[in-house]
Amino acid sequence: MAQLLPIITSVHSTHRLPEAVSTLLRQLSDTCSSDQSLDLDYVRSFLSSSLGWERKDVLHKFKKQLLEPENLSTITHHIQLQTMGKVNSFPLFFHDTYDQQVTILVHPRPLRLPDGSKQISSTLSLGSDGYPLKKQSDRQRLNLLAILDKLPEFIALVTPQFTLRYINKPFRDQVQLKAGDSCYYAFTGDTEAAEKPSHPYLPPFDVFETGSPSFSAWKSPCSGRSYRFLSYPFTDTDGEPLILLMGLDITQLTRFQEKLAITERQYHLITNNLSLGIAVVDGQRNITAANRQFRNWFKLQNESYPVSCPSVLIEQDENGECLLDKTTSLTLQDGKEHEYEFSTPLNGAEITFRITACPLHQTKLFSSAIILLEDITEKKKIEQRTQQMRKLEAMSTLAAGIAHEINQPLSALRLYASGLDLLVEQRGSVPTKILQERLGLILRETGTIEDIITHMRSLVRHQGAFPLERSDVNYAVEQAVSLLQNKLATRNINVHNQLQNELPPALALPIQLEQIVINIMMNAAHALEHTEGQRCITITTCETNDHYIQLCIEDNGPGLQGLGDKIFDPFFTTKESGKSMGLGLALVHTFVTSWEGTITADSPRADNKGTLIKILLPQAPTT
Numbered sequence: 001m002a003q004l005l006p007i008i009t010s011v012h013s014t015h016r017l018p019e020a021v022s023t024l025l026r027q028l029s030d031t032c033s034s035d036q037s038l039d040l041d042y043v044r045s046f047l048s049s050s051l052g053w054e055r056k057d058v059l060h061k062f063k064k065q066l067l068e069p070e071n072l073s074t075i076t077h078h079i080q081l082q083t084m085g086k087v088n089s090f091p092l093f094f095h096d097t098y099d100q101q102v103t104i105l106v107h108p109r110p111l112r113l114p115d116g117s118k119q120i121s122s123t124l125s126l127g128s129d130g131y132p133l134k135k136q137s138d139r140q141r142l143n144l145l146a147i148l149d150k151l152p153e154f155i156a157l158v159t160p161q162f163t164l165r166y167i168n169k170p171f172r173d174q175v176q177l178k179a180g181d182s183c184y185y186a187f188t189g190d191t192e193a194a195e196k197p198s199h200p201y202l203p204p205f206d207v208f209e210t211g212s213p214s215f216s217a218w219k220s221p222c223s224g225r226s227y228r229f230l231s232y233p234f235t236d237t238d239g240e241p242l243i244l245l246m247g248l249d250i251t252q253l254t255r256f257q258e259k260l261a262i263t264e265r266q267y268h269l270i271t272n273n274l275s276l277g278i279a280v281v282d283g284q285r286n287i288t289a290a291n292r293q294f295r296n297w298f299k300l301q302n303e304s305y306p307v308s309c310p311s312v313l314i315e316q317d318e319n320g321e322c323l324l325d326k327t328t329s330l331t332l333q334d335g336k337e338h339e340y341e342f343s344t345p346l347n348g349a350e351i352t353f354r355i356t357a358c359p360l361h362q363t364k365l366f367s368s369a370i371i372l373l374e375d376i377t378e379k380k381k382i383e384q385r386t387q388q389m390r391k392l393e394a395m396s397t398l399a400a401g402i403a404h405e406i407n408q409p410l411s412a413l414r415l416y417a418s419g420l421d422l423l424v425e426q427r428g429s430v431p432t433k434i435l436q437e438r439l440g441l442i443l444r445e446t447g448t449i450e451d452i453i454t455h456m457r458s459l460v461r462h463q464g465a466f467p468l469e470r471s472d473v474n475y476a477v478e479q480a481v482s483l484l485q486n487k488l489a490t491r492n493i494n495v496h497n498q499l500q501n502e503l504p505p506a507l508a509l510p511i512q513l514e515q516i517v518i519n520i521m522m523n524a525a526h527a528l529e530h531t532e533g534q535r536c537i538t539i540t541t542c543e544t545n546d547h548y549i550q551l552c553i554e555d556n557g558p559g560l561q562g563l564g565d566k567i568f569d570p571f572f573t574t575k576e577s578g579k580s581m582g583l584g585l586a587l588v589h590t591f592v593t594s595w596e597g598t599i600t601a602d603s604p605r606a607d608n609k610g611t612l613i614k615i616l617l618p619q620a621p622t623t
Contacts, residue, residue, distance in 0.1 A: 109121060285309050420438050468509060554613070597616055
């Protein structure tokens with residue numbers, strides 16, 4: 001039994017033990033003069049006889065088993081009760097030499113010392129058969145605590161004094177607290193307030209006042225992480241009211257919500273500063289969201305949604321349709337973009353808008369659409385002025401093109417007429433056969449001039465005066481080579497034809513097709529004038545895998561010299577002033593593109609020498 005005289009018989013350090021365990025050891029000590037001077041001979045004798053432990057191992061095993069979670073929780077709880085004047089016996093559980101659990105009862109009792117001060121002294125006894133239910137309950141409690149320690153959620157039991165009766169491992173690791181500590185600092189970071197006997201109001205602990213469960217949010221001042229707590233009224237087995245705190249780490253959710261809020265602010269900042277009007281329209285034709293420009297245009301001052309669509313979007317025309325029928329309704333049906341242009345009076349002026357409806361992908365069904373309104377009034381005016389300028393430019397190009405193209409048949413007319421004039425001068429008359437032959441040639445050339453003029457007009461007016469025909473590309477090449485053969489020979493230019501046999505016909509105009517070959521070959525001949533050595537033009541035709549007819553004309557001249565992107569421009573020429581109008585390749589480009597073909601220029605040889613003109617024409621359908 002504890003003695004009150006300060007006689008020191010042995011010293012056992014309590015350094016680093018929990019305060020509750022140190023207090024219990026002082027109460028069990030035969031002498032209690034200081035925290036570091038304890039005489040536990042009584043404890044050694046009792047436990048060695050009760051549990052079969054060797055005396056030399058008793059104190060080590062005793063302290064070790066006092067630190068078991070179940071015993072530590074019990075000791076902490078009862079030491080706290082003692083500070084409140086509640087002194088009760090309590091059981092502790094140990095394992096004997098045979099590893100059988102033995103209940104040891106701790107009997108604390110208050111004593112008055114000679115100096116008038118009070119102190120608690122404790123004795124030990126073996127538990128009787130009256131504790132099996134208590135033992136079973138405590139075991140269940142221990143198992144429950146072990147389970148709670150493995151849960152990811154934070155769980156704690158808080159006393160009315162804001163101390164922790166129990167705290168599970170995840171919570172313990174996070175706030176760096178243990179059972180018996182004040183939890184007030186963990187929630188506030190206020191060291192001074194944590195030492196006071198009463199604390200200011202704190203949301204997780206309002207259950208003590210209301211007696212009802214409550215939810216609260218908390219951000220740890222130590223880690224900066226965020227949590228959501230459920231505070232629930234709880235009564236311990238000894239009848240003391242507690243708060244059961246169950247917390248969930250919502251840091252990731254909070255950060256996501258913060259990022260979402262930032263993104264939403266950025267979205268509003270961007271959309272509200274766009275010149276486009278943006279709105280979301282649902283299936284009932286209500287506006288569920290709109291940016292500042294849209295609201296300003298249609299005087300939507302109230303930002304509470306949904307609101308009705310502006311009347312200009314839902315007013316029906318003479319066909320019984322409205323703008324939403326032509327755009328948004330179609331988008332909600334097929335999930336594709338639809339756009340439409342319309343004009344409406346706005347703020348005293350006629351404004352032209354382009355409305356574009358885009359599907360809003362929320363579910364498999366398109367329940368809403370985003371509409372974009374763009375003010376294209378100025379663009380339309382610029383387009384009209386540009387179109388007028390293009391017409392004037394086209395007329396100028398037409399006049400120059402006619403002059404360029406009819407120069408060749410006019411030269412032929414002059415030649416034929418000069419021949420007839422020479423025959424009349426030499427013979428006095430012309431034989432009928434020769435006269436008819438020359439007149440036929442003259443009529444053919446005048447017909448060519450007429451075809452050129454008519455076709456040029458159709459290009460400008462986009463009337464398609466001549467329907468496209470099945471055109472033999474090989475024949476056009478052979479005719480052009482035959483016509484230019486003498487002229488090329490005088491310049492020492494050799495022509496090599498590599499034409500595919502049985503080449504399918506292309507969809508083009510035969511007259512212009514022959515003119516294309518002549519123009520490209522004459523450009524090649526001009527490029528070869530200053531070429532030393534062999535001068536060569538190679539013409540190749542073939543059918544491509546995607547059913548186009550390919551025509552390639554290549555020379556071994558000086559190449560494009562970086563001007564490949566300009567050679568098809570009207571009036572561009574590298575020849576001396578007065579020798580060319582720069583319309584030959586421009587007209588070639590116009591002819592090919594009007595037939596839905598393509599034309600490209602490249603310098604394929606080493607050092608960017610040579611020029612390759614490649615033309616792809618659509619193949620004529622089979623009849």
